[in-house]
Amino acid sequence: MDIKIEMENLARKAKIASRGMANLSSIVKNGALVAMAEALEEKAEDIKSKNTVDLKEARRVGLSSALIDRLTLNDKRIRDMAQGLREIAELPDPIGEIIEERVRPNGLRIRKIRVPLGVIAIIYESRPNVTSDAAGLCLKAGNSTILRGGSEAINSNLIIGKVLQDAAYSSGIPQGAIQLVETTDREAMFHLIKMGESIDVVIPRGGEEMIRSIRANATVPVISHGKGVCHIYVDKDADLEIAERICFNAKVQRPGVCNAMETLLVHKDIAKQFLPRMVRKFEQAKVEIRGDKKTKAIVPQVKDATEEDWSTEYLDLILSVRVVDSLAEAIDHINKYGTMHSEAIVTRDEKVAQRFLNEVDASSVFWNASTRFTDGGEFGMGAEIGISTQKLHARGPMGVRELTSAKFIIFGNGQIRE
Amino acid sequence: MDIKIEMENLARKAKIASRGMANLSSIVKNGALVAMAEALEEKAEDIKSKNTVDLKEARRVGLSSALIDRLTLNDKRIRDMAQGLREIAELPDPIGEIIEERVRPNGLRIRKIRVPLGVIAIIYESRPNVTSDAAGLCLKAGNSTILRGGSEAINSNLIIGKVLQDAAYSSGIPQGAIQLVETTDREAMFHLIKMGESIDVVIPRGGEEMIRSIRANATVPVISHGKGVCHIYVDKDADLEIAERICFNAKVQRPGVCNAMETLLVHKDIAKQFLPRMVRKFEQAKVEIRGDKKTKAIVPQVKDATEEDWSTEYLDLILSVRVVDSLAEAIDHINKYGTMHSEAIVTRDEKVAQRFLNEVDASSVFWNASTRFTDGGEFGMGAEIGISTQKLHARGPMGVRELTSAKFIIFGNGQIRE
Numbered sequence: 001m002d003i004k005i006e007m008e009n010l011a012r013k014a015k016i017a018s019r020g021m022a023n024l025s026s027i028v029k030n031g032a033l034v035a036m037a038e039a040l041e042e043k044a045e046d047i048k049s050k051n052t053v054d055l056k057e058a059r060r061v062g063l064s065s066a067l068i069d070r071l072t073l074n075d076k077r078i079r080d081m082a083q084g085l086r087e088i089a090e091l092p093d094p095i096g097e098i099i100e101e102r103v104r105p106n107g108l109r110i111r112k113i114r115v116p117l118g119v120i121a122i123i124y125e126s127r128p129n130v131t132s133d134a135a136g137l138c139l140k141a142g143n144s145t146i147l148r149g150g151s152e153a154i155n156s157n158l159i160i161g162k163v164l165q166d167a168a169y170s171s172g173i174p175q176g177a178i179q180l181v182e183t184t185d186r187e188a189m190f191h192l193i194k195m196g197e198s199i200d201v202v203i204p205r206g207g208e209e210m211i212r213s214i215r216a217n218a219t220v221p222v223i224s225h226g227k228g229v230c231h232i233y234v235d236k237d238a239d240l241e242i243a244e245r246i247c248f249n250a251k252v253q254r255p256g257v258c259n260a261m262e263t264l265l266v267h268k269d270i271a272k273q274f275l276p277r278m279v280r281k282f283e284q285a286k287v288e289i290r291g292d293k294k295t296k297a298i299v300p301q302v303k304d305a306t307e308e309d310w311s312t313e314y315l316d317l318i319l320s321v322r323v324v325d326s327l328a329e330a331i332d333h334i335n336k337y338g339t340m341h342s343e344a345i346v347t348r349d350e351k352v353a354q355r356f357l358n359e360v361d362a363s364s365v366f367w368n369a370s371t372r373f374t375d376g377g378e379f380g381m382g383a384e385i386g387i388s389t390q391k392l393h394a395r396g397p398m399g400v401r402e403l404t405s406a407k408f409i410i411f412g413n414g415q416i417r418e
Numbered sequence: 419m420d421i422k423i424e425m426e427n428l429a430r431k432a433k434i435a436s437r438g439m440a441n442l443s444s445i446v447k448n449g450a451l452v453a454m455a456e457a458l459e460e461k462a463e464d465i466k467s468k469n470t471v472d473l474k475e476a477r478r479v480g481l482s483s484a485l486i487d488r489l490t491l492n493d494k495r496i497r498d499m500a501q502g503l504r505e506i507a508e509l510p511d512p513i514g515e516i517i518e519e520r521v522r523p524n525g526l527r528i529r530k531i532r533v534p535l536g537v538i539a540i541i542y543e544s545r546p547n548v549t550s551d552a553a554g555l556c557l558k559a560g561n562s563t564i565l566r567g568g569s570e571a572i573n574s575n576l577i578i579g580k581v582l583q584d585a586a587y588s589s590g591i592p593q594g595a596i597q598l599v600e601t602t603d604r605e606a607m608f609h610l611i612k613m614g615e616s617i618d619v620v621i622p623r624g625g626e627e628m629i630r631s632i633r634a635n636a637t638v639p640v641i642s643h644g645k646g647v648c649h650i651y652v653d654k655d656a657d658l659e660i661a662e663r664i665c666f667n668a669k670v671q672r673p674g675v676c677n678a679m680e681t682l683l684v685h686k687d688i689a690k691q692f693l694p695r696m697v698r699k700f701e702q703a704k705v706e707i708r709g710d711k712k713t714k715a716i717v718p719q720v721k722d723a724t725e726e727d728w729s730t731e732y733l734d735l736i737l738s739v740r741v742v743d744s745l746a747e748a749i750d751h752i753n754k755y756g757t758m759h760s761e762a763i764v765t766r767d768e769k770v771a772q773r774f775l776n777e778v779d780a781s782s783v784f785w786n787a788s789t790r791f792t793d794g795g796e797f798g799m800g801a802e803i804g805i806s807t808q809k810l811h812a813r814g815p816m817g818v819r820e821l822t823s824a825k826f827i828i829f830g831n832g833q834i835r836e
Binding site: 019022023102104108110112117118200201215216219221222223239242245246248249250253335357358359361362363364365366367368369370372373374378379380390391392393395396397405406407408409410411412413414415416417418 | 437440441520522526528530535536618619633634637639640641657660663664666667668671753775776777779780781782783784785786787788790791792796797798808809810811813814815823824825826827828829830831832833834835836
């Protein structure tokens with residue numbers, strides 16, 4: 001079948017199902033989530049066997065071992081997916097919540113309530129667990145979902161999706177509320193991101209190139225999870241032990257993620273005291289350091305940082321380091337090179353901290369804590385569908401509530417406008 | 419100068435000023451708004467004289483009298499603009515508001531606060547009062563503004579903009595926070611809507627064609643005010659006197675606006691009783707009626723409605739009428755042909771009303787009140803910058819709060835992630 005027509009049909013089915021989704025009770029939705037979790041565990045063998053097909057192909061085409069690792073499903077990872085769905089079931093239902101309410105002088109009662117967005121298309125790469133996380137979060141918020149995973153995980157995604165569909169539909173979820181794009185043709189994506197009639201929002205999760213291409217071509221609104229060039233600024237009044245612990249954690253604990261530190265900024269007054277110890281610790285952990293001139297004057301063994309380093313998301317054991325003359329210089333550096341993701345200051349001076357928290361323009365700004373905490377679970381929002389680095393609609397970790405919209409409901413008794 | 423470079427410079431200045439804007443106190447912002455209001459009134463003669471230039475050109479090129487009326491500034495309209503700014507000064511300041519706050523088991527305090535969006539570009543047509551409304555609302559929410567009005571009002575917009583800039587900058591607003599696009603070349607707009615580095619959101623206010631073209635070409639996020647094909651459904655259990663009053667108001671009181679009724683849906687059980695009286699009243703007000711077959715069987719003098727009528731925003735004294743067999747048919751019709759703007763039901767039956775309010779997918783859904791109330795002022799939100807018919811970020815009337823974003827601020831004492 002023509003891919004465009006195929007995508008239109010699929011989007012239309014999702015749209016029709018979304019009307020039923022908006023009126024489901026929490027009991028039905030939570031029951032379905034639990035049934036979906038159980039189904040994943042029951043079908044673990046089938047899922048692993050389809051995953052093997054993807055893994056074989058991945059090895060054949062020579063995917064990197066990191067990518068192959070992300071693609072791999074085992075019993076533990078399938079249990080984690082199921083556990084994720086059970087946790088989503090436990091979250092409060094955002095739909096129907098009264099956001100605000102007032103009575104006007106003319107007697108009109110204006111109520112703003114939370115409603116689903118409608119149809120959400122998730123376009124993602126590599127990790128097949130996104131299939132179940134995304135389907136679960138969208139379902140909880142009363143939305144239909146269109147899932148379009150990467151070609152490298154197509155067999156894994158399709159079996160997971162089918163297991164979830166069967167369990168959901170037999171638990172009272174309207175037929176069509178979970179749609180799987182079965183073709184791996186990139187054309188499918190380019191059709192979906194223009195179907196404003198049926199699709200309310202597109203959420204891309206993947207590499208920079210994919211997100212840029214979706215942003216440039218979409219006419220449907222997009223919420224994107226951008227890259228994270230995250231900084232820690234160690235102020236002259238920092239507790240150096242805390243600074244060392246936080247910086248080490250933010251760089252080394254999991255370097256491949258978006259909230260890991262990529263650049264360390266150090267105030268000149270404590271640089272001589274702080275940098276040698278810190279750099280030694282990083283070197284022991286095999287972190288490659290790239291410093292500016294002032295850094296090299298203190299720790300001459302490190303490599304030279306280039307202009308490009310300041311805007312690079314390494315996602316690896318590499319760190320750029322710069323010595324700054326002032327708080328203002330640190331803030332300017334971050335606002336210039338940062339990606340509005342996660343930024344931190346280490347200081348004992350409350351005034352300095354407050355200025356940093358105010359003036360740094362990012363989704364999440366930390367005082368004396370690791371940037372690694374930017375996460376829906378860590379923020380107490382429950383599971384997340386990603387971390388938004390844009391300012392519109394949602395900023396920072398996006399949980400179930402960020403997958404909703406609002407609607408005004410107005411109660412009158414015959415009011416007309418004069 | 420090259421238009422692209424000119425726009426880049428202007429956007430960069432707005433971005434730099436936005437950092438200062440984010441930290442202004444309410445006192446400075448409100449003082450500036452009042453000074454801007456006074457300046458408009460003081461410079462009324464200059465403004466009217468520049469407006470005359472636009473009006474002369476408008477007559478020369480043969481603009482319609484309706485458009486010329488919208489373009490015209492007189493003392494009353496200038497006072498209204500000033501009054502609008504004073505009302506914005508009276509509104510509560512949304513910036514710094516704590517949206518939510520929680521302490522996590524590890525001691526981290528997670529606070530979500532309201533912050534400005536940053537730089538907002540407003541692209542609008544015709545009415546020069548948008549220049550001052552938009553500048554005032556954006557300023558109150560701590561944003562820089564880029565104002566790009568239509569070529570037909572260029573002289574009026576530039577003098578208003580300059581008066582506002584002078585008053586704002588001499589009241590402590592950072593230089594550059596209000597930017598005016600001086601060229602009328604359409605190329606300027608196409609550059610602006612791609613400048614994601616400096617511009618955080620684009621808000622188009624104008625005709626359907628302009629909005630479509632911006633949506634199709636923008637890479638910066640867009641919030642658009644779409645057209646309104648608004649319906650009233652008169653249920654079989656309606657109080658017919660209330661129904662008549664509301665329907666008449668929604669069609670006739672101001673037919674040229676987006677929240678006026680364009681289609682009337684009537685339940686078959688009361689159509690014979692309701693339609694003859696209602697149609698007579700509309701005919702006396704010179705409303706042209708276009709009915710479906712069942713409507714014509716009751717009021718045969720009306721014209722035939724075509725398929726196209728159901729999705730037409732007349733913005734005029736024209737009304738399409740359809741008799742429906744059930745509540746479900748009314749809801750389906752609205753969800754198919756409506757534009758998610760404003761929809762109303764007239765009924766005494768609470769269950770029927772509740773189903774309508776739930777299932778109709780629109781920004782504002784009314785029970786026993788006129789659709790004409792969809793408006794920031796009428797909803798008690800203060801002045802509005804438009805009415806969003808999209809679901810992302812803002813839905814329905816957009817006031818000062820809808821011109822903001824959020825930011826997580828996290829207070830720790832050395833926490834690291836395990």
